[in-house]
Amino acid sequence: MPKPLGLKILGTGHYVPERVLNNQYFIDRLDTTDEWIRERTGILERRIAAPHESSATMATAAARAALADAGLTPHDIDLIIVATITPECYFPSTACFVQESLGMRPTPSFDLLAACSGFIYALVTAAHMLQSGVYRRILVIGAETMTRITDYEDRATCILFGDGAAAVVLEKCDDPNGPSLLYHQICAEGSGPTVLTVPAGGARLPASLMTVNERLHYIKMAGREVYKVAVKRNIELVDETLRATGIRPEDLAIVIPHQSNLRIIESARERLGLPQERFFTNIQKYGNTSAASIPLGLDECLKTGRVGRGDLVMLIAFGAGYTWASALLRI
Numbered sequence: 001m002p003k004p005l006g007l008k009i010l011g012t013g014h015y016v017p018e019r020v021l022n023n024q025y026f027i028d029r030l031d032t033t034d035e036w037i038r039e040r041t042g043i044l045e046r047r048i049a050a051p052h053e054s055s056a057t058m059a060t061a062a063a064r065a066a067l068a069d070a071g072l073t074p075h076d077i078d079l080i081i082v083a084t085i086t087p088e089c090y091f092p093s094t095a096c097f098v099q100e101s102l103g104m105r106p107t108p109s110f111d112l113l114a115a116c117s118g119f120i121y122a123l124v125t126a127a128h129m130l131q132s133g134v135y136r137r138i139l140v141i142g143a144e145t146m147t148r149i150t151d152y153e154d155r156a157t158c159i160l161f162g163d164g165a166a167a168v169v170l171e172k173c174d175d176p177n178g179p180s181l182l183y184h185q186i187c188a189e190g191s192g193p194t195v196l197t198v199p200a201g202g203a204r205l206p207a208s209l210m211t212v213n214e215r216l217h218y219i220k221m222a223g224r225e226v227y228k229v230a231v232k233r234n235i236e237l238v239d240e241t242l243r244a245t246g247i248r249p250e251d252l253a254i255v256i257p258h259q260s261n262l263r264i265i266e267s268a269r270e271r272l273g274l275p276q277e278r279f280f281t282n283i284q285k286y287g288n289t290s291a292a293s294i295p296l297g298l299d300e301c302l303k304t305g306r307v308g309r310g311d312l313v314m315l316i317a318f319g320a321g322y323t324w325a326s327a328l329l330r331i
Contacts, residue, residue: 005127005181006173009331010072010137012299013065014166015058016047016286023159030155039161042262046162046287049145056088056097058165059143062295066167074102077169078135080109081126083118083291085320086145087111094143104316106193115196116258118142118291120186120327123315127181130172142168142291143310149198151218160261161219162287166295170278182312183245183328187236188321192229194319195222213280230260232269237316237326245328251272254301255329258318259283259293268316280306283315288318307331 022045023034037043049058057080067074082095083136095109099248114121119142126138154157189260200216201207211217234257242249257265262283269279280297289296294315299308308331315327 002184004183005131006049006175006178007127007130007329008171008173008179008182009199009302010169010171011066011068011070012118012166012168012295013062013067013069014164014296015065016164016301017049019048019050020045021048021162026159028330029152030158031278032155032159033162036062040261040263041160042281042283043210043287044284045073047164047314048147049163052285053145053163054088055084055086055143055145056101058145058163059094059098059141059167060101062143062165062167063102063139063141066169068304070169072137072169074104075105077107077137077139079108079126079129079138079189081120081122081138081140082110083112083140084144084234085112085113085115085118085290086148087210088245098141098199111113111274113189114291114319114323115321116260116290116293117186117317117323117325118319119258120184120315120317121323123170123327124184124186124325126170127184130170136171138170139167140170140295141165142293142295144290144292146288146290149217149219151215154218155217156223157219157221160288162289164286164289164292166292166296166299168185168295180329180330181327184326185240185242186323186325188323190321192320192322195225196220202297226230227261227264231267233318233322234264235314237318238268238314241326241328242286243316246310247328251312252314253307254278254280255316256280256294256297256301257316259286260288260318
């Protein structure tokens, strides 16, 4: 079992675009119904980035909100990690765009790609880097412009995704009884790359007339297969975290899962035997925002008082790759 890592959340913040896309948009254009969308996903609406917005602009806005919440300036940050699968471009990293937009001094900045598990991967990476003593404060951001890789002719996937970003400012905590990352697990199994993927645009299948005509630069997903594996992994993540730490479900203030599908979330909640108010969801209003979904939920829980100092919070995620991750935080 990984040993606890002292980790204090100094501030959180988020940004979502103004434009709201509700289910009626899809009903007017595709062979679908509001009932079909709600029953299979739990989604009522999602946010859509404006033409001038991108992963970097939203990440920057979320970062500013988190820094303000922490009472810090960009110059107080020693490292930026951006979790995203929708970067500004191949290179430089989206984190470099954020650094420039924040007007920071030269600061190490990089992106991390682990799909929907990306924020927990980045959180764990930051926690270990803080323990080294080289970095004092790290800005971790989950930012996605998922609608730019969504095929609005594919009924099975286009209803799922939305855009947004959220950020946390982290600092090492030396108090053994203080805020901590009590347990974490990150893992990947590369057997699932064709089940949930954007096939074209990389070195394996560069952009061409064929890839554009066959719409291979958009998300492709085998929904039933992803659903089965996601349910299994989420339940395993919950069980393993509780077993490793000796924590009981009733000890948790709240569980914040990746917002992929309400049915997947409900399967994990039922496994824990927790009431709905102890299992966070905002998929109804944001859809699946990939790496942004968990920090969006964490920010909302902290700002609304659903989570307070000393509370135990479990984060769980499953994503393309396949990747999966969990983190148990004492706030």
